[in-house]
């Protein structure tokens with residue numbers, strides 16, 4: 666079912682006390698101010714997941730930013746999808762460009778992580794996006810197609826329908842350079858069309874596709890008004906409660 670989602674990605678920010686304080690502000694503001702049916706999610710570092718899940722209830726859902734593909738075992742420093750689920754998370758980001766770039770996560774591994782997340786009833790937020798060179802070379806559609814195909818198209822239609830896809834152009838992440846609404850809509854329509862070719866129109870129409878990359882309270886309403894953009898994955902602006910909640914409310918403006 667296609668949903669309206671604004672998911673914050675805190676990345677490696679917020680110690681324990683800072684995280685509780687920021688999240689409490691967000692929950693109170695969402696509870697008081699949110700109108701409409703959009704879903705707010707915060708994807709936080711592992712240390713926060715347990716406490717935030719309890720604080721957020723059904724007002725703000727919690728996600729992890731990564732999970733391991735195996736359930737348990739000798740993988741020092743890792744956290745499995747099963748563990749993430751056990752503290753009350755509903756979502757997990759898979760394949761963020763920073764994981765692809767700094768932790769060498771490849772398509773095969775991301776497909777395994779996606780399967781592990783689904784098996785544990787987590788909703789994967791599966792990220793794809795092209796670099797600046799790939800955009801300038803004009804081959805970004807091919808890159809995006811290969812990322813979504815290798816990462817998710819081995820899933821059954823039933824499993825694919827449980828995913829959220831996030832389009833995050835790498836050149837727009839943390840740079841202040843947002844894709845224009847037209848550039849983002851063009852790619853979102855392309856992604857939906859690829860999903861339709863693989864799984865049919867009904868699955869494609871029901872897939873939630875988020876935009877991420879320097880999304881902020883000023884540009885969110887215009888981005889979210891595009892026909893194929895169903896919300897955002899928000900990095901920097903999710904670290905400020907006012908900005909994040911204004912983005913959640915941007916669906917209504």
Ligand code: PGA
Pocket residue numbers: 674833837838839840841877878879880898899900901902
């Ligand atoms: P940004 O990050 O909003 O700070 O550009 C988005 C993301 O990386 O998810």
